[in-house]
Amino acid sequence: MTQHGDPAPxxxxxxxxxxxxxxxxxxxxxTEHPAVxxxxxxxxxxxxxxxxxxxxxxxxxxxxxxxxxxxIATVAALAAMGNAAPQLRFHIGGALNVGCTRREIVExxxxxxxxxxxxxxxxxxSAAREVFAGRxxxxxxxxxxxxxxxxxxxxxxxxxxxxxxxxVDGPAGEHVVHALDDIAPDLxxxxxxxxxxxxxxxxxxxxxxxxLASVAMCTALGTAAPQLRVHLRAFLRAGGTREEVVxxxxxxxxxxxxxxxxxxxxxxxxxxxxxDAG
Amino acid sequence: MTQHGDPAPxxxxxxxxxxxxxxxxxxxxxTEHPAVxxxxxxxxxxxxxxxxxxxxxxxxxxxxxxxxxxxIATVAALAAMGNAAPQLRFHIGGALNVGCTRREIVExxxxxxxxxxxxxxxxxxSAAREVFAGRxxxxxxxxxxxxxxxxxxxxxxxxxxxxxxxxVDGPAGEHVVHALDDIAPDLxxxxxxxxxxxxxxxxxxxxxxxxLASVAMCTALGTAAPQLRVHLRAFLRAGGTREEVVxxxxxxxxxxxxxxxxxxxxxxxxxxxxxDAG
Amino acid sequence: MTQHGDPAPxxxxxxxxxxxxxxxxxxxxxTEHPAVxxxxxxxxxxxxxxxxxxxxxxxxxxxxxxxxxxxIATVAALAAMGNAAPQLRFHIGGALNVGCTRREIVExxxxxxxxxxxxxxxxxxSAAREVFAGRxxxxxxxxxxxxxxxxxxxxxxxxxxxxxxxxVDGPAGEHVVHALDDIAPDLxxxxxxxxxxxxxxxxxxxxxxxxLASVAMCTALGTAAPQLRVHLRAFLRAGGTREEVVxxxxxxxxxxxxxxxxxxxxxxxxxxxxxDAG
Numbered sequence: 001m002t003q004h005g006d007p008a009p010x011x012x013x014x015x016x017x018x019x020x021x022x023x024x025x026x027x028x029x030x031t032e033h034p035a036v037x038x039x040x041x042x043x044x045x046x047x048x049x050x051x052x053x054x055x056x057x058x059x060x061x062x063x064x065x066x067x068x069x070x071x072i073a074t075v076a077a078l079a080a081m082g083n084a085a086p087q088l089r090f091h092i093g094g095a096l097n098v099g100c101t102r103r104e105i106v107e108x109x110x111x112x113x114x115x116x117x118x119x120x121x122x123x124x125x126s127a128a129r130e131v132f133a134g135r136x137x138x139x140x141x142x143x144x145x146x147x148x149x150x151x152x153x154x155x156x157x158x159x160x161x162x163x164x165x166x167x168v169d170g171p172a173g174e175h176v177v178h179a180l181d182d183i184a185p186d187l188x189x190x191x192x193x194x195x196x197x198x199x200x201x202x203x204x205x206x207x208x209x210x211x212l213a214s215v216a217m218c219t220a221l222g223t224a225a226p227q228l229r230v231h232l233r234a235f236l237r238a239g240g241t242r243e244e245v246v247x248x249x250x251x252x253x254x255x256x257x258x259x260x261x262x263x264x265x266x267x268x269x270x271x272x273x274x275x276d277a278g
Numbered sequence: 279m280t281q282h283g284d285p286a287p288x289x290x291x292x293x294x295x296x297x298x299x300x301x302x303x304x305x306x307x308x309t310e311h312p313a314v315x316x317x318x319x320x321x322x323x324x325x326x327x328x329x330x331x332x333x334x335x336x337x338x339x340x341x342x343x344x345x346x347x348x349x350i351a352t353v354a355a356l357a358a359m360g361n362a363a364p365q366l367r368f369h370i371g372g373a374l375n376v377g378c379t380r381r382e383i384v385e386x387x388x389x390x391x392x393x394x395x396x397x398x399x400x401x402x403x404s405a406a407r408e409v410f411a412g413r414x415x416x417x418x419x420x421x422x423x424x425x426x427x428x429x430x431x432x433x434x435x436x437x438x439x440x441x442x443x444x445x446v447d448g449p450a451g452e453h454v455v456h457a458l459d460d461i462a463p464d465l466x467x468x469x470x471x472x473x474x475x476x477x478x479x480x481x482x483x484x485x486x487x488x489x490l491a492s493v494a495m496c497t498a499l500g501t502a503a504p505q506l507r508v509h510l511r512a513f514l515r516a517g518g519t520r521e522e523v524v525x526x527x528x529x530x531x532x533x534x535x536x537x538x539x540x541x542x543x544x545x546x547x548x549x550x551x552x553x554d555a556g
Numbered sequence: 557m558t559q560h561g562d563p564a565p566x567x568x569x570x571x572x573x574x575x576x577x578x579x580x581x582x583x584x585x586x587t588e589h590p591a592v593x594x595x596x597x598x599x600x601x602x603x604x605x606x607x608x609x610x611x612x613x614x615x616x617x618x619x620x621x622x623x624x625x626x627x628i629a630t631v632a633a634l635a636a637m638g639n640a641a642p643q644l645r646f647h648i649g650g651a652l653n654v655g656c657t658r659r660e661i662v663e664x665x666x667x668x669x670x671x672x673x674x675x676x677x678x679x680x681x682s683a684a685r686e687v688f689a690g691r692x693x694x695x696x697x698x699x700x701x702x703x704x705x706x707x708x709x710x711x712x713x714x715x716x717x718x719x720x721x722x723x724v725d726g727p728a729g730e731h732v733v734h735a736l737d738d739i740a741p742d743l744x745x746x747x748x749x750x751x752x753x754x755x756x757x758x759x760x761x762x763x764x765x766x767x768l769a770s771v772a773m774c775t776a777l778g779t780a781a782p783q784l785r786v787h788l789r790a791f792l793r794a795g796g797t798r799e800e801v802v803x804x805x806x807x808x809x810x811x812x813x814x815x816x817x818x819x820x821x822x823x824x825x826x827x828x829x830x831x832d833a834g
Contacts, residue, residue, distance in 0.1 A: 040400060043407050044384045046480075047391070047399065054472045055396055062464075080813075082639035083360035084397035086404075106600045113603070117813040118611055119640035121603065122596060126642075129599050180818075183825050184802045186618075187809065187817065194610045195814060202602075222501030223778030224815035226822075246462045253465065257358075257395040258473060259502035261465065262458075266504075269461050318678060321685050322662045324758075325669070325677065332750045333674055340742075361638035362675035364682075500779030524740045531743065535636075535673040536751060537780035539743065540736075544782075547739050 018049065021057030027067060028060070030097035036090065055254045064247030069212060071095035072205075073248055076108050076213035077220035077255050079124035080116035087255075088124060092131045102132055107204035108213050114195050115217040115224065152201040158189065161197030168200055168207065168234050176230065211235035216248060219264035220256040228264065232271040242272060296327065299335030305345060306338070308375035314368065333532045342525030347490060349373035350483075351526055354386050354491035355498035355533050357402035358394035365533075366402060370409040380410055385482035386491050392473050393495040393502065430479040436467065439475030446478055446485065446512050454508065489513035494526060497542035498534040506542065510549040520550060574605065577613030583623060584616070586653035592646065611810045620803030625768060627651035628761075629804055632664050632769035633776035633811050635680035636672035643811075644680060648687040658688055663760035664769050670751050671773040671780065708757040714745065717753030724756055724763065724790050732786065767791035772804060775820035776812040784820065788827040798828060 025034045041048035060070060071094050078088040095105055105128055113121040152160055165173040173196075180188035200210065211234050218228035232245065245268050253261035303312045319326035338348060349372050356366040373383055383406055391399040430438055443451040451474075458466035478488065489512050496506035510523065523546050531539035581590045597604035616626060627650050634644040651661055661684055669677040708716055721729040729752075736744035756766065767790050774784035788801065801824050809817035 039407065040403055043380075043410060044388060044403055047384070047388050047403060050388070050391065050472070050476060051396055051400070054468070054476070058468060058472070078397065081360070081397075082637070084401060086401065087397035102599070106603070110600060110603045110606070113606065113810075113813075115813045115815060117809075117811045117816070118607055119634065119637075119643035119811060120813070122607070123640060123642065125596055125600055125603060129595065132599060180821065183828070184806060184821055187802070187806045187821065190610070190614060190806070190809065191814065194606070194614070198606060198610070218815065221778070221813075221815070222499070224813075224819070226819065227815040246465070250462060250465045250468070253395075253468065254391075255395045255397060257391075257393045257398070257499075257502075258469065259393060259496065259499070259505040260395070263502070263504065265458065265462055265465065272461070317685065318681055321658075321688060322666060322681055325662070325666045325681060328666070328669065328750070328754060329674055329678070332746070332754070336746060336750070356675065359638070359675075362679060364679065365675035500777070524743070528740060528743045528746070531673075531746065532669075533673045533675060535669075535671045535676070535777075535780075536747065537671060537774065537777070537783040538673070541780070541782065543736065543740055543743065550739070 017053040017057035019057075020061050021052035021055070024056035024060045025052060028056075028071070028091075028094035028097060030093070059251055059254055062247060062250070064243050065251070067098035068095070068100050069209070069244075070251060071098055071100055072104065072108055072209055073212055073216040073251060074255055075105060075124070076112060076216045077252060079109055079112045079120055080217035080221050081256065082116065082120040082123060085123075085127060088127045089131050092128050093135075096131070096135065096138070102128075103204050104209070107202060107210075110202070111199060111205065111210060111213055112217060114199055115214060115227070116221065152197070152203075157193040157197035159197075160201050161192035161195070164196040164201045165192060168196065168211075168238070169230065170233075170237060172230070172233065207238040208235075208240055211238045211240060212244070212248065215245070215264075216252065219249060219252045219260055222256070222260050222263060225267065228267050229271060232268055233275075236271070236275070242268075295331040295335035297335075298339050299330035299333070302334035302338045303330060306334075306349070306369075306372035306375060308371075337529055337532055340525060340528070342521050343529065345376035346373070346378050347487070347522070348529060349376055349378055350382065350386055350487055351490055351494040351529060352533055353383060353402070354390060354494045355530060357387055357390045357398055358495035358499050359534065360394065360398040360401060363401075363405060366405045367409050370406050371413075374409070374413065374416070380406075381482050382487070385480060385488075388480070389477060389483065389488060389491055390495060392477055393492060393505070394499065430475070430481075435471040435475035437475075438479050439470035439473070442474040442479045443470060446474065446489075446515070447508065448511075448515060450508070450511065485516040486513075486518055489516045489518060490522070490526065493523070493542075494530065497527060497530045497538055500534070500538050500541060503541075503545065506545050507549060510546055514549070514553070520546075573609040573613035575613075576617050577608035577611070580612035580616045581608060584612075584627070584647075584650035584653060586649075615807055615810055618803060618806070620799050621807065623654035624651070624656050625765070625800075626807060627654055627656055628660065628664055628765055629768055629772040629807060630811055631661060631680070632668060632772045633808060635665055635668045635676055636773035636777050637812065638672065638676040638679060641679075641683060644683045645687050648684050649691075652687070652691065652694070658684075659760050660765070663758060663766075666758070667755060667761065667766060667769055668773060670755055671770060671783070672777065708753070708759075713749040713753035715753075716757050717748035717751070720752040720757045721748060724752065724767075724794070725786065726789075726793060728786070728789065763794040764791075764796055767794045767796060768800070768804065771801070771820075772808065775805060775808045775816055778812070778816050778819060781819075781823065784823050785827060788824055789831075792827070792831070798824075 026032055029036060037048040037051055071091060074091045075088065075095055078084050078091060092105055109121050109124040109128060112124060177188045177191055211231055214231040215235050218224040218231055249261045249264040249268060252264060304310055307314060315326040315329055349369060352369045353366065353373055356362050356369060370383055387399050387402040387406060390402060455466045455469055489509055492509040493513050496502040496509055513523065527539045527542040527546060530542060582588055585592060593604040593607060627647060630647045631644065631651055634640050634647060648661055665677050665680040665684060668680060733744045733747055767787055770787040771791050774780040774787055791801065805817045805820040805824060808820060
């Protein structure tokens with residue numbers, strides 16, 4: 001029923017979704033005839049077909065986000081969820097195949113410490129190490145060997161954090177910090193020093209992409225509603241567009257489920273309305 | 279302290295919970311003397327006992343859901359949570375042991391793409407493939423070899439999806455779709471085409487069971503409150519009873535924790551009240 | 557760039573955070589020169605440094621919680637999240653290294669059945685078994701061999717549970733149970749019998765530590781808002797302080813991400829205000 005290397009659809013595809021999906025999957029895998037879904041097709045040929053048609057033919061092929069943006073958002077979301085190691089490895093490879101650098105992938109996982117905690121970030125990093133090790137031919141600057149250091153220099157982490165926080169969040173940023181003065185001033189300080197002084201101040205990812213990753217992680221986790229709102233605003237401030245937001249939520253349907261996507265869109269609608277109201 | 283193959287209770291069980299639990303566990307494992315908890319009993323004999331007494335003696339043995347319903351709900355929940363691979367494999371085997379078909383299990387995981395995303399569904403499918411491979415004697419139609427294809431035929435996915443959506447959700451369904459018109463019309467289209475045209479229209483699971491799985495997944499995830507309400511309504515529309523809802527939430531206490539169960543019940547109470555109010 | 561066994565900072569650390577962090581990490585690992593971050597440092601030296609500086613130098617070294625409390629909270633949170641097995645094993649070892657007993661660790665995971673379900677608890681127990689097996693020199697009473705049984709004796713689980721519930725939650729506890737009378741009286745009964753009669757009545761963890769674990773799990777999961785409020789109150793009733801609550805939330809930033817910590821603090825602020833209002 002299913003030909004080797006090609007989870008053939010049972011119904012005749014006249015709408016080109018399957019072909020478009022296989023072309024997209026070829027880009028992500030970096031191979032002409034992706035066989036990654038063969039084991040799935042063995043017992044669930046329709047699931048293999050849906051993955052190609054919906055995941056790649058409908059969603060991934062859309063023009064609203066570049067392949068690089070899609071792959072950064074996907075590895076960010078899978079890193080944060082922490083429960084899909086095979087797919088995380090697959091999409092780290094996919095990120096490299098569509099032109100993301102090792103440095104960008106590593107930066108995305110350093111960024112993930114903020115949203116999903118160090119264990120999730122460290123496990124994603126392990127996955128990256130494995131994938132990188134399997135591609136020795138493209139040894140690059142990810143290990144820092146031939147790269148500018150991306151860690152901000154100097155010791156005044158608080159001042160640097162505050163400056164970055166203002167750039168990222170505008171006036172609302174300081175509010176977040178001072179909102180902790182009454183109960184946990186040290187955590188407020190860590191927010192400035194670690195999150196903004198150490199992580200956001202890094203140069204390895206531009207702010208637009210960094211906030212794309214933040215929104216992807218908060219949406220996929222589904223447990224960070226207030227932070228999702230903050231970072232939707234920050235993404236738009238960083239030059240992100242509403243179209244990109246909607247596109248990202250659409251992509252999250254495939255990786256974190258439709259409920260996550262729909263709840264993310266509900267938050268986006270509120271932020272858009274807030275901005276329209278001035 | 280603990281006899282081989284039998285995590286013996288330290289207190290004398292006079293209430294029959296332990297015996298009832300072991301009988302239930304025997305059904306799920308398909309063996310007369312289940313040894314699955316022996317490694318647990320080595321360092322935590324009470325945890326092994328609680329699993330038998332509470333999980334199987336108190337909850338699993340209750341008459342409100344059939345063993346098949348319980349196992350479908352459990353594999354759906356574990357697939358969605360994505361963080362308990364050994365138990366997922368165990369309960370896939372258990373589902374087969376109480377009479378679920380391979381096809382039903384595979385359909386449950388195809389259904390899971392909607393609620394938990396493709397990575398979770400694909401990993402659950404991998405677990406199923408492993409379990410199926412370990413039971414070659416019962417080679418069945420799960421691979422489609424001798425089964426009716428369950429993928430809906432024809433290309434008019436939108437029309438088919440709309441029809442299914444109306445059958446599932448009643449008038450409220452279209453509201454969900456049109457609620458996206460202002461912000462993400464394409465995601466609204468995918469909801470109709472993929473979720474309802476491709477997945478819900480499939481014949482491999484009856485709608486009652488399909489919605490049982492939806493409610494189980496939304497409850498276990500704990501991040502899909504609006505969708506849990508929608509699917510509680512749909513479950514009741516599909517012939518599900520309030521007693522089954524309460525029973526399912528009770529079962530979720532064991533697999534996703536009491537908070538998940540209590541929050542699910544709070545949602546159920548609201549939906550019941552809404553229906554009583556007409 | 558990175559010296560073996562020492563993820564050296566790229567910027568000169570003049571503030572002692574790195575040294576303080578390495579000293580803390582040495583306590584957790586029980587080794588003078590912890591090498592656990594070497595593989596991370598290979599491809600992401602800054603992530604290794606952040607882990608030491610922020611996770612151990614800033615947070616873990618703080619005086620507000622003892623090392624034993626921190627490790628119990630961490631293994632509780634990682635057990636509940638269920639998606640960071642390497643870190644769970646590492647921190648089980650760390651718990652033993654700072655003086656937690658095997659019994660306390662096992663009790664924490666029995667306690668986790670309530671908040672995260674049996675699969676999460678059983679997987680954490682498996683991790684504990686592995687870690688314990690790797691330290692045969694300290695064979696202790698965790699397997700019950702030379703320990704008082706901690707399972708409460710006698711069969712009147714409901715009466716015992718009700719008594720424990722009153723001690724833990726005060727008058728509010730019974731409200732929780734009776735709130736289920738209309739919809740799921742049996743689940744209300746299981747709450748009394750299993751959660752309070754079987755689990756909370758156990759002697760292996762003092763109530764203060766038990767509630768610390770409850771709050772850690774509800775905060776890390778991020779899906780148990782009503783229960784987090786209940787257990788913040790119970791933690792304070794059990795002799796826990798506001799300072800400990802704030803400290804715990806600060807620690808959760810590192811293990812479950814800043815959103816989890818900030819949302820936990822928002823709940824704490826409400827409970828503190830409620831108590832100040834009388």
